[in-house]
Amino acid sequence: MNRNPHAASAEHLMNELGTLPEGGLNDRQAALALEKYGANVLEETETVPWWKILLRQFTTSMVYLLTAAAIISFVMKETLDGSAIVVVIIINGVIGFLTEYRAERALQALKAMTSPHCRVLRNGRPALIQSKDVVPGDILILEAGDVIPADGRLFKISNFMVNEAALTGESMPIEKITETLAYETLLPDRKNCVYAGTSVVKGTARALVFNTGMDSEIGRIGKMLQHVAAQSTPLEERLARFSQFLIWATLAIATIIVGIGIFQGRGFVSMLETGIALAVAAVPEGLPFVATMTLALGVHRMAKINALVRNLASVETLGSTTVICTDKTGTLTMNNMTVRTAELVHPLASSLFLRTAVLCNDAVLSKDEGIGDPMEVALLRYAGEDIVSLRKSFPRIKEEPFDSQAMRMVTWHENGVAVKGAPERILNDSSAIWSEEGAIPLTEESREEWYAKVRELASKGMRTIAMAWGSSLEDLVFLGVAGIDDPPREEVPEAVSLCHKAGIHVIMITGDHRVTAEAIAQEIGILKDTHKTSLTGADLERMSEDEIAAQAGQVAVVARVAPEHKLKIVKGLQKAGEVVAMTGDGVNDAVALKQADVGIAMGIQGTEVSKEASDIILQDDRFNTIVEAVKEGRRIFDNIRKAILFLLCCNMSEVLTVFISIIMKLPAILIPLQILWINLVTDVLPALALSLDSAEPGIMDRKPKSRDEGIITGTHKILILFYSVVITSGVFAAYYWSLWYHKGDFVRATEISFHTLVLAQLFFVVSVRKQSLFRYPSQLWQNLWLLCGIALSISLQISITYIPLFQEVLRIVPLQLEEWGIVFCAALLPTLIAQLRKFITEF
Structure with missing residues (x-):
């Protein structure tokens, strides 16, 4: 394994590997090398059996709690309630299994990136072999269109360019060289090497293979992918903490109530049944189902905004995101090189400038689709002329292709010579400059002025190309400079601003050069006074994860990064307590995508490797889609929290009703079967309908929740107790009215209390929203599904009073009409009080 071939000469490496530059390896050498280094394939570590992954889904605190509730329900012969809980446990387990099992497919996609066959030099002549048989010491024969099968050191090239975007994140094809580079040169700048999984854009080359299989750069990424541990989501952590709290609270409630009842002389068996029923009632068994369905419905909504969700829990995690690490090319920018500005020496030079841009150009446009070098395609689009006609009018006689040493391209035509290239070279070769009087001598002073203009364009992150025209190479007239870059998407600055307003830190991570990245970041608002630090891969090499964590709040741009750098950034941010969303499209992004709390792959430009390692795929590759998805994630978390508040307020009101009746030595207001029925009729439909609530006003004006913040905070616990007391008060109001109206008929009073509690809980569901209905009455009609759920549950409650089976059980x-009137009034009382509280506290 050789990690620094860029710092060694090709001749030295050939001597090491026993390779002849014109003959390559012979069959015997290749066989020995294959035996020594192994096949050029990506290997997999021992995978976890599917049945173990499935069993892992049933080892959480919430599952233990629900299992206990299901067992108790079956013991009490409440088969329907117990079966419903079992179904919920199974559904959640299957979804979790599919999510985790799917994650193991990332390496398979990595394997698919290699080409099945390639050409090498064997026994002194070219040979077509299977890529898996390539060994260190082989000489690759490369040409345009080839997928490179292994890592190699270049030693012979001709106008050779490689697309390394998938590996390094560099947005433009890389022009390769053969010279030896410094030892400390980072991966994106190792221009004398080629790497497995990348592709040849143009030209030809020969490269000495130095690493294959798992020793290659793509293999190293595969190793890192296999060792990235699965991250628990904030929602999973919060639900785990909440479940543990519920377990102890439930046991305490049941024990206290049973103990008090026995102390008062009530029957042991009846009190045990009541305690068990309350224990089941205190557990919001519908919560996992409601949470899962809320996430599933969120997935459906996110698909409409072009965000394809592959991991259910990541929907809510995105809403908890505190940092978005985003790729530049195609996400923040158009992924379309464009002439942003053309600095002409004089307006009269415009036609000659455009003519040169078209003639000294090998690219073609087909229905506005560019074929060729992206910068040449940008020049053709800028010219906007009839390219075919212009090229017919000025046929090309001969050409000098662009060369990195010459830094220019020249084409000869019947009417003159067209030249384009690096501004420094073109200015040096030009003897004149265009003016109002025509061509005049180009002075040193003019050259210095144009050098300054070029530096100014470069400081804005633009790549510069100069144009010249003349009768010969000795008589060139300088025409001007084009500034080319990949412009930001129109909607991105507003989306970045919205992120900052929402307390989300945005970091641009790119393979491009620092100057280019900083220019784009400043233009779209990522680089500003509060986030002003930019780093490079070289900086990250020297920094620890703790040092990254310490600077996390200031970093806005990270440029020229390698795969391990992206992983290091994510780990450093997570160490700082951040919830990290990471976007990416290349192989180099896969490890960081898997490590991040939410991995977001690009659907258009993304490789299969990045998609398989991700949680969410953007089908339009747009940054503002991420922002919309964050908003959706926050809406989902809010709705899950609303459902929990509703369920706990309802369940606690049942516990308080029984507890107070025991303390006051009243006959049992609720019998065990009534408690189980209340949970069935009030928990499912209304709580599920809450998942369809629209986003609360100002949802993107608040900071993300801390990872340590539970689903239920201290404030929420106080509110749950308050609302539970209010609901319970309504129940006892109806109870004592019934005792007065029916002259001490406790049985009738208990029945009225039962109906009141059911309706009070159903009415109360509208009070878990943030705003008061007195201030925003229109919100009552925003979620028609919720109203339908309430209406259906009320109809069901009224209907059972006329069914003999339910009457008996x-x-x-x-009830009489006036009794229903009292039930409705008492049931509305808690909701009115809750709405008044919201109305007052909103001031």
Whole structure:
């Protein structure tokens, strides 16, 4: 394994590997090398059996709690309730299994990036072999269109360019060289090497293979992918903490109530049944189902905004994101090189400038689709002329292709010579400059002025190309300079501003050069006073994860990065307590995508490797889609929290009703079967309908929640207790009215209390929203599904009073009209109080 071939000469490496430059390896050498180094394939570590992954889904605190609730339900012969809990456990387990099992496919996609066959020099002549048989010491024969099968050191090239975007993130094809580079040169700048999985754009080359299989750069990424541990999402962590709290709270409630009842002389068996029923009632068994369905419905909504979700829990995690690490090319920018400005020596030079841009150009446009070098395509689009006609009018006689040493391209035509290239070279070769009087001598003073203009364009992150025209190479007239870059998407500055307003830190991570990255970052608002630090891969080499964590709040740009740098950034941010969303499209992004709390791959430009390692795929590659997805994630978390608040307020009101009746030595207001029925009729439909609530106003004006913040905070616990007391008060109001109206009929009073509690919980569901209905009455009609769920549940509650089976099991009879009136009034009382509280506290 050789990690620094860029710092060694090709001759030295050939001597090391026993390779002849004109003959390559012979069959015997190749066979020995294959035996020594192994096949050129990506290997997999021992994978976890599918059944172990499945079993892992049933080892959480919430699953233990629900399992206990299901067992108790079956023991009490509440088969329907117990079966519903079991179904919820199974559904959640299957979804978790599919999510985790899917993640193991990233390496398979990595394997698919290699070409099945390639050409090498064997026994002194070219040979077509299977890529898996390539060994260190082989000489690759490369030409345009080839997928490179292994890592190699270049020693012979002709106008050779390689697309390394998938590996390094560099947006433009890389022009390769053969010279030896410094030892400390980072991967994106190792221009004398080629790497497996990248592709040849143009030209021909020969390269000495120095690493294959798992020793190659793409293999090293595969190793890192296999060793990235699965990250628990903030929602999973919060639900785990919440489940543990519920377990102890439930046990405490059941023990206290049973103990008090026995102390008062009530029957041990009846109190045990009541305690068990309350324990089941205190557990919001519908919560996992509601949470799963809320996430699933969120996935459907996110698909409409071009965000394809592959990991259910990542929907909510995105809403908790505190840092978005985003790629530049294609996400923040158009991924389309464009002439942003053309600095002409004089307006009269415009036609000659455009003519040169078209004639000294090998690219073609087909229905506005560019074929060829992206910078040449940009020049053709800028010219906007009839390219075919212009080229017919000025046929090319001969040409001098662009060369990195010459730094120019020349084409000869019947009417003159067209030249384009590096401004320094073109200015040096030009003897005149265009003016109002025509061509005049180009002075040193003019040259210095144009050098300054070129530096100014370069400081803005633009690549510069100069144009000249003349009768010969000795008589060139300088025409001007084009500034070319990949412009930011029109909507990005507003989306970045919205992120900052929402307390989300945006970091641009790119393979491009620092100056280019800083220019774009400043233009779109990422680089500013509060986030002003830019780093490079070389900087990250010297920094520890702790040092990255310390600077996390200031970093805006990270340029020229290698795969391990991206992983290091994500780990450093996570060490600082950040919830990290990472975007990417290349092989080099896969490890960081898997490590991040939310990995976001590009659907258009993204490789299969990055997609398989991600949680979410952007089908339009746009940054503002991420921002919309963050908003959706926040809406989902808010709705899950609303559902939990609703469920706990309802369940706690049942516990308080029984507890107070025992303390006051009243006959049992609720029997065990009534408690189980209340949970069935009030928990599912209304709580599920809450998942369809639209986003609360100002949802993107607040900072992200801390990772340590639970689903239920201290403030929420106080509110749950308050609302539970209010609901319970409504129940006892109806209870004592019934005792007065029916002259001490406790049975009738208990029945009215039962109906009141059900309706009070159903009405209360509209009070878990942030705003008061007195201030925003229109929100009552924003979620028609919720209203339908309430109406259906109320209809069901009224209907059972007329069904003999329910009358017998739940000990109820039909109510009179005035009794229903009292039930409705008492049930509305808690909601009115809750709405008044919101109305007052909103001031």
